[in-house]
Amino acid sequence: MSTQKKFEELNDVNSMPYDILREVGNIGAGNATTALSQLIHAKVDMTVPKVELLNFPELSDIVGSAEKTVVGILLNLSGDIGGMMMFMIDYSAARHLVNQLLGDEYSSNAEYFSEMDLSALKEIGNIISGAYLSALSSLTGLKIIESIPYMAIDMAGAILSVPAIAFGELGDKALLIESEFNEIDYSVNGFFILIPTEESYGKILSSLGM
Amino acid sequence: MIRVGMADLNICMSPDAITTLGLGSCVGIVLYDTTLKLAGLAHIMLPDSTQIRSNSNVAKFADTGIDALVQLMEKNGAKKSRLIAKIAGGAQMFKFSSENSMLCVGKRNIEATKIKLESLGIRIIAEDTGDSYGRTIEFYPETGELLIKTVGKTEKII
Numbered sequence: 001m002s003t004q005k006k007f008e009e010l011n012d013v014n015s016m017p018y019d020i021l022r023e024v025g026n027i028g029a030g031n032a033t034t035a036l037s038q039l040i041h042a043k044v045d046m047t048v049p050k051v052e053l054l055n056f057p058e059l060s061d062i063v064g065s066a067e068k069t070v071v072g073i074l075l076n077l078s079g080d081i082g083g084m085m086m087f088m089i090d091y092s093a094a095r096h097l098v099n100q101l102l103g104d105e106y107s108s109n110a111e112y113f114s115e116m117d118l119s120a121l122k123e124i125g126n127i128i129s130g131a132y133l134s135a136l137s138s139l140t141g142l143k144i145i146e147s148i149p150y151m152a153i154d155m156a157g158a159i160l161s162v163p164a165i166a167f168g169e170l171g172d173k174a175l176l177i178e179s180e181f182n183e184i185d186y187s188v189n190g191f192f193i194l195i196p197t198e199e200s201y202g203k204i205l206s207s208l209g210m
Numbered sequence: 211m212i213r214v215g216m217a218d219l220n221i222c223m224s225p226d227a228i229t230t231l232g233l234g235s236c237v238g239i240v241l242y243d244t245t246l247k248l249a250g251l252a253h254i255m256l257p258d259s260t261q262i263r264s265n266s267n268v269a270k271f272a273d274t275g276i277d278a279l280v281q282l283m284e285k286n287g288a289k290k291s292r293l294i295a296k297i298a299g300g301a302q303m304f305k306f307s308s309e310n311s312m313l314c315v316g317k318r319n320i321e322a323t324k325i326k327l328e329s330l331g332i333r334i335i336a337e338d339t340g341d342s343y344g345r346t347i348e349f350y351p352e353t354g355e356l357l358i359k360t361v362g363k364t365e366k367i368i
Binding site: 058155 | 215216217231232233234235236255256262270301303304305306315342343344345346359361362
């Protein structure tokens with residue numbers, strides 16, 4: 001017997017749902033960080049995930065400034081869980097990741113990404129988002145179908161407006177489970193952001209016995 | 211510089227200026243009373259409040275957001291008949307393969323904005339809309355200029 005679960009209960013950071021979501025973020029991002037680490041043959045650390053219930057005007061603040069240029073890779077989620085998964089990294093960090101992946105022969109310091117760079121970036125996004133989502137799926141026993149990865153290189157605010165709008169139809173707040181990761185040597189900073197719908201939020205908690 | 215966030219609106223009087231950062235599919239609507247040098251800026255996210263269940267924040271929608279901005283400006287002495295508009299934004303940030311209307315919200319935001327402004331008799335004298343990139347806009351009531359900044363392109367004034 002489960003009652004309708006609402007985002008509002010997350011306003012209490014000491015609540016059980018809050019802890020559970022943080023653990024969901026931990027497991028998802030942990031798996032994704034391992035995948036990233038293997039992909040670029042480098043040690044990658046991650047921070048303890050943050051669970052936040054944000055109003056739209058605050059959304060772009062999570063990555064610093066709304067004007068900062070970032071690479072955003074977005075996957076639409078369907079199946080048992082609806083929502084979006086976003087993988088976001090700084091422009092310069094993206095350059096470093098691509099060079100690591102393609103090796104010395106193809107690495108470049110160019111200011112713009114070539115077609116091959118873009119394709120490699122998308123693949124990085126795809127692999128690590130997939131790692132995040134498969135961990136989430138095994139943990140909850142819920143089926144998650146992910147779309148192909150969509151990529152944009154632009155201002156953080158403009159990119160984050162996409163999930164904001166998608167959830168703006170449903171409410172005035174968005175639930176974000178963010179994990180930040182760092183590659184030790186180059187401090188490649190990035191974020192995984194899982195944005196489930198309110199309905200999926202309830203499903204995730206129920207599947208974990210809440 | 212007065213800053214307007216997402217799903218927010220505000221007004222600004224010369225010599226101050228007003229800005230909103232990182233417009234993606236959202237539309238930034240500047241209304242300007244040339245006589246008072248009073249400007250208003252709304253950063254709307256969605257086209258139509260009547261289609262949405264949770265519509266308490268009027269600044270979130272083109273229809274109610276523009277109404278609210280006009281009212282706020284009138285309260286501060288502006289005359290609706292004197293207002294002109296400049297709009298920017300409404301991009302499609304990701305090249306989604308499907309024609310899902312939810313994902314083409316930029317285009318719908320521009321359309322709804324234009325329809326609303328027309329119904330109020332407010333003329334759009336300049337726009338920089340559509341395409342696939344984000345925009346930061348700054349409006350200067352002193353000159354009536356709208357500065358548009360983008361990533362990797364030169365700034366422009368409309």
